[in-house]
Amino acid sequence: MVSTVPTLDVELNGEAVHDIDAPDAFATDGPFPVVLENTGRSTHVHLHFDDDLDRVTAVDEVNHFVADEATRHVHVSTADVDERVRGKLKIVTGYGSNTSYVDVRLDPSTDTPEEPVAVDETFSAPPERPPDVPPGRQAVNALDRLVRRGGTAGAVFGFLAVAAAVAVALAVDSAVVWLAVGIALMIAFGAVLLAVT
Structure with missing residues (x-):
């Protein structure tokens, strides 16, 4: 009106x-x-x-x-x-x-003034997004997290275990041994992922 x-x-x-x-x-x-x-x-x-x-x-x-x-x-x-x-x-x-x-x-005004809405300045600008970390830096950061969490000895032991399993598989040349090596590799890879994340 x-x-x-x-x-x-x-x-x-x-x-x-x-x-x-x-x-x-x-x-x-x-x-x-x-x-x-x-x-x-x-x-x-x-x-x-x-x-x-x-x-x-x-x-x-x-x-x-x-x-x-x-x-x-x-x-x-x-x-x-x-x-x-x-x-x-x-x-x-x-x-x-x-x-x-x-x-x-x-006469006193009959209009009720509208209350101004306070807007936080953070809403007026788009949020700042940190730049993407390059893949090489991601690998260095993962290795750094692994060392800081004390996983160095575990990583070395896992690497030696996988290398020994591959050596045994090559010497025996058996499908069952290769299956066991594959499982060991997946477990080792999963352990490393858990350690660095």
């Missing part, structure tokens, strides 16, 4: 020169424009909020020139208020020749 911003519409030079036709009262709960619609010759308009409203409203300029049959929008910014504030807007034309007052009421 789109909320509309209320406008304070003021007609200038309607029935006579320097005439001001403005509403008796105006209410808002936030910033608003004063729309100065000139239906006659060019004129100068002075806008002034009384003390109570002046503390919670602001305009960039208080004096405005409105050309022949032109419309000028004057933005009025407002502060957030906890309680209703009432006061008067004084509208003066023709360098003081005509004055009109509008009872203005500023």
Whole structure:
């Protein structure tokens, strides 16, 4: 649902020169424009909020020139208020020749501000991935882990056992011995993998 911003519409030079036709009262709960619609010759308009409203409203300029049959929008910014504030807007034309007052009421805003969502900076950037370790470095790291875990003696013993089994298999030339050597090789390979991972 789109909320509309209320406008304070003021007609200038309607029935006579320097005439001001403005509403008796105006209410808002936030910033608003004063729309100065000139239906006659060019004129100068002075806008002034009384003390109570002046503390919670602001305009960039208080004096405005409105050309022949032109419309000028004057933005009025407002502060957030906890309680209703009432006061008067004084509208003066023709360098003081005509004055009109509008009872203005500023209410506390009914809009609930949205809470900002805090985003951790780590979510805004993709995670850094370490570079891939080359295969040669992986082998060195595996050997280093094997030595640090005290597996050097086991690796040497396993290598000697496999070499002895291959020598026996070559000497005997039996299918059963070759099967046993293959099993021994798989067990030794599995043991080395367990030691380095």
